[in-house]
Amino acid sequence: MKILVTDQSGVEHELEGLDGWRTMEVIRDWGLNIKAECGGACSCATCHVYVEDGWFEKLPEPSDDEEDLLYSTLDKKPNSRLSCQILLSEDLDGMRVTLAPSAAKDSEAA
Amino acid sequence: MSNEIVTDVVIIGAGPVGLFAVFELGLLDIKCHLIDILDRPGGQCAELYPEKPIYDIPGFPMVTGQGLTDNLMQQIAPFGPEFHFSRMVTKLEKQEDGSFRLETDADEVFRCKVVVIAAGGGSFQPKRPPVDGIEEYENKSVFYAVRKMDDFRDQDVVIVGGGDSALDWTLNLQPIVRSLTLVHRRDAFKAAPASVNKMKELVMEGKINFLLGQIGKLEGKDGQIDHVHISMDSGDTPLPATRLLPFFGLTMKLGPVADWGLELNDNLITVDTEKFESSVPGIFAIGDINHYPGKLKLILSGFHEAALMAQAAKAVVSPGERVVFQYTTSSTKLQKKLGVV
Numbered sequence: 001m002k003i004l005v006t007d008q009s010g011v012e013h014e015l016e017g018l019d020g021w022r023t024m025e026v027i028r029d030w031g032l033n034i035k036a037e038c039g040g041a042c043s044c045a046t047c048h049v050y051v052e053d054g055w056f057e058k059l060p061e062p063s064d065d066e067e068d069l070l071y072s073t074l075d076k077k078p079n080s081r082l083s084c085q086i087l088l089s090e091d092l093d094g095m096r097v098t099l100a101p102s103a104a105k106d107s108e109a110a
Numbered sequence: 111m112s113n114e115i116v117t118d119v120v121i122i123g124a125g126p127v128g129l130f131a132v133f134e135l136g137l138l139d140i141k142c143h144l145i146d147i148l149d150r151p152g153g154q155c156a157e158l159y160p161e162k163p164i165y166d167i168p169g170f171p172m173v174t175g176q177g178l179t180d181n182l183m184q185q186i187a188p189f190g191p192e193f194h195f196s197r198m199v200t201k202l203e204k205q206e207d208g209s210f211r212l213e214t215d216a217d218e219v220f221r222c223k224v225v226v227i228a229a230g231g232g233s234f235q236p237k238r239p240p241v242d243g244i245e246e247y248e249n250k251s252v253f254y255a256v257r258k259m260d261d262f263r264d265q266d267v268v269i270v271g272g273g274d275s276a277l278d279w280t281l282n283l284q285p286i287v288r289s290l291t292l293v294h295r296r297d298a299f300k301a302a303p304a305s306v307n308k309m310k311e312l313v314m315e316g317k318i319n320f321l322l323g324q325i326g327k328l329e330g331k332d333g334q335i336d337h338v339h340i341s342m343d344s345g346d347t348p349l350p351a352t353r354l355l356p357f358f359g360l361t362m363k364l365g366p367v368a369d370w371g372l373e374l375n376d377n378l379i380t381v382d383t384e385k386f387e388s389s390v391p392g393i394f395a396i397g398d399i400n401h402y403p404g405k406l407k408l409i410l411s412g413f414h415e416a417a418l419m420a421q422a423a424k425a426v427v428s429p430g431e432r433v434v435f436q437y438t439t440s441s442t443k444l445q446k447k448l449g450v451v
Contacts, residue, residue, distance in 0.1 A: 037231050037362050043158040044361065064298060068272070071295060071324070072358040074240045106232070106364055106377055 001093035005049075007032055008099050017088045023049070023097065024084035035105045040084040045069035047083040048076075048103045052096035059086060073102045114219045117143045117192075118427045120212055121226045122199050122367075125153020127397030127412030128228035129182040134420035135226075136189030137436075137444055140427050143222075145194045145214060147233045152179035154230050154398075155409070157360065167409060178409075188449045194218065198233055202370045208392060224423045227379060227388070227395040228412070233365035237358040239270065239325055250333030252354045256283070264288050266350050268338045270325050271357030277301035279355060280309055284318055291319040291349060293340055323347070325356065367399070375401040385422035386415045392426055394419045 001017040005027055015030045017023075024047040027034045035046035042065050051059065056079045062070070063085070070080050083097065119135055121128045124146035132142045148157055155164065155175030163172045170178070194214065201213040202225060212220040236254035238244060244252060256262065256279055263286045269276050272294040278301070280292050292309065299306045312318045323342035330336045338351040364377050373380040373389035378401035381388055388395050396419050397412035405411070424433050438444045445451040 038154070038158045041159040041162050043162075044359075046361065064296065065300075068295070068300075069359075072237050072239070074238070076240065 001088065001090060003088070003092070004094065004096045005030075005032060006096070006098040008101055008104055017093070017095075019089055021088050022084050023086040023088060023092075023095075024082070026088065027083060027099070032099065033105055034083070034099060034103050036084065036103075038084075042066055042069065042082065042085060045073050045082060046103055048073050048100035049081055049083045049086075049097040050077055050079050050100060051081050051086075052098075053079065055092065055095045055097075056081070058091060058095075073100065075100050075102050113217065114221060115143060116221045117141050118222060119143075119224045119226055119423060120145065120210070120220050120222045121228055122146075123153060123228035123230060123397070123399075124148070124151040124193060124195070125228060125230050125397065126155060126178055126182055126409050127230070127416055128153070128226070129179070129186055130413050131226055131228055131396060131416040131419065132186040132189055132191045133182075134416045135423060136186065136191075137438070137447060138420055138424045138433065139447075140224075140420070140423060142189070143192045143194060143220060145197060145199055145212075145220075147196070147198045149196045151183060151193065151195075152176065154362070155179065157234060164409070188447060198365065200366050202366075202393075204390060204392070210392065223392065223427050225393045226419060226423070227367065227393065227399055228397045228416075229367060230398045231362035232367065232377075232399070233363055234360040235363050235365070236356075237361050239356045239358050241325055241328060241356075244328060247328060247330065247333050247335050247354070251330065251335045251352060252328075252356070254356065256355070259283065259286065262287055262353055265353045267291070267353045267355065268293060268325075268349060268351040269355045269357065270294070272296070272299040272301065273357060273359070274301045274305065275357040276355075277305040277309055279357075280318065281305060281312075284312055289319070289350075290317075291321060291351075293321045293323055293325060295322070295324050297322055321347075321349075325354075328354070384418065386419045387422060394423060 003015050003017045006012045024036050028036050037046045038044035066082050066085050070076050118140045119142045121144045124144045156179045160176040197214040197216040199212050200215050203211045210225050262283050266289045267287045268291045270293045313320045323340040326339035326341045328335050337348045340347045379388050379395035381395050381400045383402050386394050386396050396415040398407045
């Protein structure tokens with residue numbers, strides 16, 4: 001399976017997705033510009049992505065914690081999600097997401 | 111300066127790795143002071159996920175971030191580390207004699223022979239809420255922390271958030287303010303239940319207001335707000351306010367570390383793997399803030415790095431002194447230091 005991730009500079013990357021992994025983990029392990037400072041504990045909002053229409057609707061509803069964190073970002077949109085809360089499965093093969101500016105590492109802030 | 115503190119080692123960061131460094135340095139008779147921007151020990155794992163389980167600490171099939179912190183505090187107690195919380199190291203300078211001078215934003219000066227940077231992902235900084243133009247009011251009428259309660263006396267205060275900070279300051283400030291409104295986007299709180307109950311009692315008694323909504327635009331001039339707009343289901347409501355306290359959590363920034371002349375790699379401090387020393391002799395970096403080939407960002411790795419750093423730091427603190435490596439299981443000397451014999 002694969003996911004398609006557009007980075008903050010607009011470049012799309014095709015990444016090998018792994019069933020059961022968190023989308024954040026795949027993006028981070030491929031070296032894209034994602035801070036993910038809490039490591040997946042749904043505590044920081046630094047793995048913020050925009051999920052493309054068509055895929056967004058397939059995702060389970062965000063938890064209250066995730067919604068709170070998304071609200072704390074400066075760049076929330078209606079299709080915002082935390083990528084650490086998106087567990088990959090065959091249903092999401094081909095999912096397209098874009099890294100939000102607020103997910104960037106400090107040294108590479110968009 | 112009268113408030114100058116002289117010690118062997120200053121550890122920047124009181125997370126698990128900084129705390130364990132106290133233990134390893136203590137076994138070698140090295141005295142430590144720790145400085146942390148948070149108001150308590152534990153760093154990221156106590157701040158971001160205190161109740162979430164950690165499964166990869168040796169000897170603990172499962173421990174929470176707070177549990178690990180509590181155990182480390184107990185483990186290092188025999189060495190009497192001195193903590194300086196709620197402050198940030200703003201300046202770090204190497205002196206001609208090879209020692210170091212540090213300044214904090216609390217106007218303290220530290221002098222030491224060794225600096226250990228154990229700052230994890232960097233300094234925790236408050237998150238700025240998504241409000242246009244909020245910068246012009248910051249530190250004048252919008253604050254992200256309460257330094258002096260008197261700044262809020264007889265003011266119309268709006269507090270935004272649903273966590274412990276928001277609830278704690280709602281309860282603490284209520285007796286001295288002219289009016290207080292707590293705003294949260296939902297009617298569920300992540301704060302201690304006792305605080306939530308107390309807040310609800312105050313609402314029932316009419317002593318504070320609670321609004322279900324989100325913070326919108328600010329009105330005012332010259333840095334002084336006069337109204338905060340709250341977006342609610344019923345529409346936009348302007349609320350008279352002279353002080354705003356948004357509590358949107360914390361995020362980590364490298365902060366002043368970037369200005370200390372250390373060799374960095376992608377915002378991480380480059381170290382060797384023998385001593386975990388930075389490009390500046392006498393400054394060591396351990397835990398998530400360092401970089402070397404093969405680095406794994408695990409608490410476990412930070413503990414290992416602390417042990418090797420301590421051996422190298424001993425040579426700096428007590429040059430020429432022969433160090434005999436000893437095990438805590440068998441060394442009476444070490445056991446005496448730990449207070450167990």
